[in-house]
Amino acid sequence: xxxxxxxxxxxxxxxxxxxxxxxxxxxxxxxxxxxxxxxxxxxxxxxxxxxxxxxxxxxxxxxxxxxxxxxxxxxxxxxxxxxxxxxxxxxxxxxxxxxxxxxxxxxxxxxxxxxxxxxxxxxxxxxxxxxxxxxxxxxxxxxxxxxxxxxxxxxxxxxxxxxxxxxxxxxxxxxxxxxxxxxxxxxxxxxxxxxxxxxxxxxxxxxxxxxxxxxxxxxxxxxxxxxxxxxxxxxxxxxxxxxxxxxxxxxxxxxxxxxxxxxxxxxxxxxxxxxxxxxxxxxxxxxxxxxxxxxxxxxxxxxxxxxxxxxxxxxxxxxxxxxxxxxxxxxxxxxxxxxxxxxxxxxxxxxxxxxxxxxxxxxxxxxxxxxxxxxxxxxxxxxxxxxxxxxxxxxxxxxxxxxxxxxxxxxxxxxxxxxxxxxxxxxxxxxxxxxxxxxxxxxxxxxxxxxxxxxxxxxxxxxxxxxxxxxxxxxxxxxxxxxxxxxxxxxxxxxxxxxxxxxxxxxxxxxxxxxxxxxxxxxxxxxxxxxxxxxxxxxxxxxxxxxxxxxxxxxxxxxxxxxxxxxxxxxxxxxxxxxxxxxxxxxxxxxxxxxxxxxxxxxxxxxxxxx
Numbered sequence: 001x002x003x004x005x006x007x008x009x010x011x012x013x014x015x016x017x018x019x020x021x022x023x024x025x026x027x028x029x030x031x032x033x034x035x036x037x038x039x040x041x042x043x044x045x046x047x048x049x050x051x052x053x054x055x056x057x058x059x060x061x062x063x064x065x066x067x068x069x070x071x072x073x074x075x076x077x078x079x080x081x082x083x084x085x086x087x088x089x090x091x092x093x094x095x096x097x098x099x100x101x102x103x104x105x106x107x108x109x110x111x112x113x114x115x116x117x118x119x120x121x122x123x124x125x126x127x128x129x130x131x132x133x134x135x136x137x138x139x140x141x142x143x144x145x146x147x148x149x150x151x152x153x154x155x156x157x158x159x160x161x162x163x164x165x166x167x168x169x170x171x172x173x174x175x176x177x178x179x180x181x182x183x184x185x186x187x188x189x190x191x192x193x194x195x196x197x198x199x200x201x202x203x204x205x206x207x208x209x210x211x212x213x214x215x216x217x218x219x220x221x222x223x224x225x226x227x228x229x230x231x232x233x234x235x236x237x238x239x240x241x242x243x244x245x246x247x248x249x250x251x252x253x254x255x256x257x258x259x260x261x262x263x264x265x266x267x268x269x270x271x272x273x274x275x276x277x278x279x280x281x282x283x284x285x286x287x288x289x290x291x292x293x294x295x296x297x298x299x300x301x302x303x304x305x306x307x308x309x310x311x312x313x314x315x316x317x318x319x320x321x322x323x324x325x326x327x328x329x330x331x332x333x334x335x336x337x338x339x340x341x342x343x344x345x346x347x348x349x350x351x352x353x354x355x356x357x358x359x360x361x362x363x364x365x366x367x368x369x370x371x372x373x374x375x376x377x378x379x380x381x382x383x384x385x386x387x388x389x390x391x392x393x394x395x396x397x398x399x400x401x402x403x404x405x406x407x408x409x410x411x412x413x414x415x416x417x418x419x420x421x422x423x424x425x426x427x428x429x430x431x432x433x434x435x436x437x438x439x440x441x442x443x444x445x446x447x448x449x450x451x452x453x454x455x456x457x458x459x460x461x462x463x464x465x466x467x468x469x470x471x472x473x474x475x476x477x478x479x480x481x482x483x484x485x486x487x488x489x490x491x492x493x494x495x496x497x498x499x500x501x502x503x504x505x506x507x508x509x510x511x512x513x514x515x516x517x518x519x520x521x522x523x524x525x526x527x528x529x530x531x532x533x534x535x536x537x538x539x540x541x542x543x544x545x546x547x548x549x550x551x552x553x554x555x556x557x558x559x560x561x562x563x564x565x566x567x568x569x570x571x572x573x574x575x576x577x578x579x580x581x582x583x584x585x586x587x588x589x590x591x592x593x594x595x596x597x598x599x600x601x602x603x604x605x606x607x608x609x610x611x
Contacts, residue, residue, distance in 0.1 A: 026243070026334060027229065027279050029261060030296040036078035038290040043072055043080070045286045047161070048097035048220065049271035053106035054130050055081075059282065059292075060108055061271065065093040071110065073131075073139070078292060082131070082139035086110060089126050089145060095161035096220060099130060099273075102167055102196055106130035107146070109172070111163040118157040118178065125149040125163075125172070127196055148200040153190055155207050160190075161270075162221035162232060166250065170194045173250060174205060175232060177217050186212045189254050209251040213258055214240050219270045224278040230254075231261075231281060233272040238262045239281070245337060255355070261295065269293075306335045306372035311379040317591045318350075318360045319386050326356040326381055328370035337374040344368055350383050360385040365567075384563070386591065387439070392513040394431045399511075403427030403500075410448060410477045413509045418448070421505035428499040431511050438491040442514045442607070444484045445498065449506030450477035456505055459497040460487050469498075471506050480509055486605075489513075514607070532597055532606035539610050541585055544595075548578045551599055558598040561608070563591065 038046070038061075047064035052073065058081060061072045069091040073081040093114025100107055112124040127147040131139050149172075159178040166173060172192040179185040190205035216234035223230045230242040230253070239261040244253035261281070263269055269285040279297030284290050308331045316324045328340045342352040346366040352358045358368055362385060369380040395415035397406055404427045407420040421427045435441060443458075453473055458466040465487055474481045496511060530550035551557060553576050561570040561584065570587055574580045593608045 025299045025301060025336065026259070027241070027297040027299055029281065030298075032262075032264070032283075032293050032295050035076050035292045035294045037292065038074060038284070038288075039078045040072065040074070040080040041288060042083070043074070043290070044288050046271045046284045046290050047095050047286070048111070049273050049282060049284050050097045050099040050108060050222075051273050051276050051282070052130065053099060053101055053276055054132050056276065059273070059284075060097055060099065060130075061284070062094050062097055062110065064095070064270075064286065065091070065114060067091060067094070069094075071097070071108070071143075076292060076294075082133075084131060084139060085142050086126055086128060087142045087144050089148075090124070092120075092124075096163040096271075098163055098165045098222065100165040100167055101225070105196075107196060109163070109165060111174075113158075113160045113163065113174065115157060115159045118159050120157055122150050122152060123160075125151070125192075146198055147196055149192065149203055150200065151192060151203040151205050153205045153207070155188060155190070158188065158190070161219045164221050164223040164230060165194060166223055166227055167194065168227045169250070171250075173221075173223070173230075175218050175221055177219065179215075179217075180210075181212065184212045185215045186210050187214060187218065189250070191250075208249075209254045211254050220272045222273045224274045225276065226278045228278075229274070231272055231274065232258070233263075233269065233283065235267065239272065239283070245339060248339070252354075264293070303336045304332060304334055305375050306330045306338065306377050307332065309340065309370050309372050309377045309379040311368075311370050311381045314381050315384075315589055316358075316381065317384040317386055317589055318358070320360050320363065322360055324358045324383070326352070326358060326368060326370070328356060328379065330372060330377075335372075335374070337372075339373040341371045341373055342368065343371065349385050358383055363387060384589075384591070387437075387515055392433055392435070394433060394511045394513070396429060396508045396510055399429050399431045401427075401429040404429060404508075407507060410507060412448070412478050412480050413507075414446070415510065418507045418509045420507050421500050423500060424502055424504050425500055427504065428497055429508055430495060430497040432493060432495055433489070433511075433513050434493050435489050435491065435513065438489065439515070440486050441489045442484055442486050442512075443496060444482045444512040444514070445471075446480055446482050446509040446512070447471055447474070447506045448477050448480045448509065449474050450479075451506075454503040454505045455501065457499040457501045458485060458487075459495075459499065461490065461495050468501065474506070477507065482512075530597070530599075530604045532595060532604060534595060534606055534608055537608055539584070539588070539608055542583075544582045544584050544608070546580045546582060546595060546597075548597060551578065551597065551604075553578050555599060560596040560598065561588070562594050562596055569593065 045064040048062050050060045052058040058075045069089040070085045072083045092112050095114040096111040098109045108130050110126045126145050128143050158176050160174050161177045162175040164173045172194050174190045176188040189209040191208050192203050192205050216237035218232050220233040232240045240258040242253050242258045271284045281295035283293040310329050312327050318324050330338045344352050349362050349364040349366040350358050350360050352368050365384045367380045371378045396419040397417045401419050403423045404419045404421045406417045408417045419429050455468040455470050458469045533547040535545040556575045559572050560568050588610045595606045597604045
């Protein structure tokens with residue numbers, strides 16, 4: 001495999017002018033053709049190939065593991081022009097070679113990086129000046145090392161066979177052959193600093209990116225000498241070309257979708273490189289008599305602007321500190337510069353990074369916009385940030401209770417029993433509940449009461465918050481209903497207590513604690529006598545039936561559906577009826593809402609789950 005780079009940006013066939021220099025054009029490749037076959041029987045397992053800058057129309061080649069530390073110079077007709085050893089180098093498992101130019105001098109870099117077992121403790125790169133022929137056309141038989149780089153990876157041992165050089169950023173790039181993430185086939189991109197200063201150094205290759213767009217094992221790569229294209233070869237699936245705009249890093253380029261360039265069906269191709277013009281491709285394989293395959297490239301200099309941008313999803317609701325990934329596609333798909341710039345209308349609610357990942361910061365709604373860099377085409381998504389839902393279920397039998405008894409003689413209870421009050425006054429049940437943040441919470445007491453209504457006193461953290469909380473009759477002791485009271489809780493531990501105040505109370509089965517929002521609800525004493533029933537709940541689509549109990553239907557009742565921010569999504573009124581059918585089709589997202597019934601200055605709220 002071969003790689004090359006020059007300090008000044010080289011031109012492709014036909015100069016790309018002004019704005020086109022900023023954005024890489026697509027290379028059009030002619031159908032692959034075989035130029036010749038390697039004739040030298042010593043070249044029997046090609047593992048790397050690089051174009052020569054000192055002798056046009058030739059390639060530097062090396063074998064895989066098991067050979068001497070030597071390189072061959074071969075022309076397009078398959079003839080060996082010279083062979084020479086790299087002085088004082090070892091050949092543990094040579095896997096790639098790259099050519100590049102720096103400050104007017106051509107160099108080769110040979111990669112001793114193979115590690116099928118991922119067990120090596122050190123890897124080596126050898127940089128030499130590209131050999132030049134003597135006046136008579138001959139070459140030395142040995143080439144001195146200019147710089148030796150011994151290195152490890154910050155991610156641990158890597159099985160890697162692909163290396164390239166980027167002179168513009170001063171980096172050496174390596175792409176792992178082994179994939180990670182199971183079926184996701186994630187491959188790592190590491191980098192090392194590039195220098196041709198003489199000597200031996202020890203470095204750590206840093207991971208700069210990972211991508212999952214190539215399924216098959218990677219065995220070779222190259223970067224065009226203008227830094228715009230990276231080609232990666234795979235064992236079975238072809239060649240994959242990543243395109244980098246001038247204002248992009250390779251870390252950004254490698255997460256874009258690459259273009260696939262096919263290969264012959266026969267296996268064993270391994271070494272790949274760009275030509276010195278930066279657009280032609282050459283591919284060679286292991287084994288004797290290897291073909292020299294040639295993909296002739298041309299570049300279309302026409303600039304294609306983005307005509308539209310589409311963001312998905314268009315709507316999303318997330319909790320504080322959580323994230324959602326947005327995607328933006330551009331049309332046409334072959335736009336010269338498809339880069340998208342992301343922005344948030346209110347970063348105090350949600351922030352967005354350069355890849356469209358939205359992070360919730362504060363409660364509210366914000367608009368996330370994707371803008372095409374080339375001409376300002378936009379599309380956006382509405383993001384609603386909610387408080388995280390807390391749902392805590394506490395069984396009565398697990399609470400502390402005094403005077404009351406544990407009962408199991410009625411059916412339909414949850415857990416292992418229920419608490420049965422014995423005395424008319426002074427009996428109590430006490431739960432300890434921990435919530436993550438301070439705020440209003442919905443306390444839902446599940447109970448059964450086959451007798452007349454028997455109110456209880458409600459205390460929160462030692463303070464009486466409802467002197468007489470109504471517990472209406474459930475008709476049968478085996479019928480279980482819920483009484484709900486919205487109360488303020490502290491962050492951390494809280495004490496919830498129900499006490500008998502004149503009658504021995506019903507049977508208490510459990511307490512559920514969930515988030516609530518302050519939607520102007522009246523104190524619990526005034527609203528607990530009025531109840532709302534919603535069918536279905538949870539709700540998905542279609543009509544929602546609202547049944548009201550305890551309301552004065554002679555007066556107009558206002559029905560509102562509100563989100564967690566208190567915003568009204570739907571509103572209607574009824575009179576002289578205790579039932580309404582709401583058509584909410586297409587109006588609600590998957591989230592928590594509240595159905596609010598307003599009668600005069602009283603408001604009663606019921607939670608609606610939308611799935």
